[in-house]
Amino acid sequence: MRDVTKLPDLVIAAGDTDSPQMAAYLVYDGADALTIFAPAVLGAGEDITVQVCDVDNGTQVWRDVPDSTIAANGVITFSAPAWAAFRIHSAVAVAADRTFNINIQ
Numbered sequence: 001m002r003d004v005t006k007l008p009d010l011v012i013a014a015g016d017t018d019s020p021q022m023a024a025y026l027v028y029d030g031a032d033a034l035t036i037f038a039p040a041v042l043g044a045g046e047d048i049t050v051q052v053c054d055v056d057n058g059t060q061v062w063r064d065v066p067d068s069t070i071a072a073n074g075v076i077t078f079s080a081p082a083w084a085a086f087r088i089h090s091a092v093a094v095a096a097d098r099t100f101n102i103n104i105q
Contacts, residue, residue: 005031007102010087012094019088019100021053021060031104035077036088039098042072046098047091050076052083062087070100 010019038048050068053060070076070088088100 004103004105007104010036010100010102012088012090012098012100014096015093017090017093018051021085021087022102023085024083033077033079033105035075035103035105036070037101037103038070038072038074039100040073042098043095045092046094048098049089049091050078051087051089053085055084060085062089064089 007022010022012019036050042048048070050065050070051062052065053062065078065086068076088098090098
């Protein structure tokens, strides 16, 4: 089994709805799983989902991953996903910076 590796955090900045994207080739290099840890606090209406895209540059069409809602202090794991890029999305602009920890294994 591969060791757990912490990747750079993804942050939705205050007033925004999306984190920067993370390109999959930076993440999945031999990894079996991707785990996202939500912050302890989310504001009212800040329904958080993972969005993915089939290209990591150029014209991007983002879509929600089914069953990818993450609650405050929640954790979600994906097994060897086949996306080009992913990001964290909030249904409304976040009231304060929201930091999501990302690990692979």
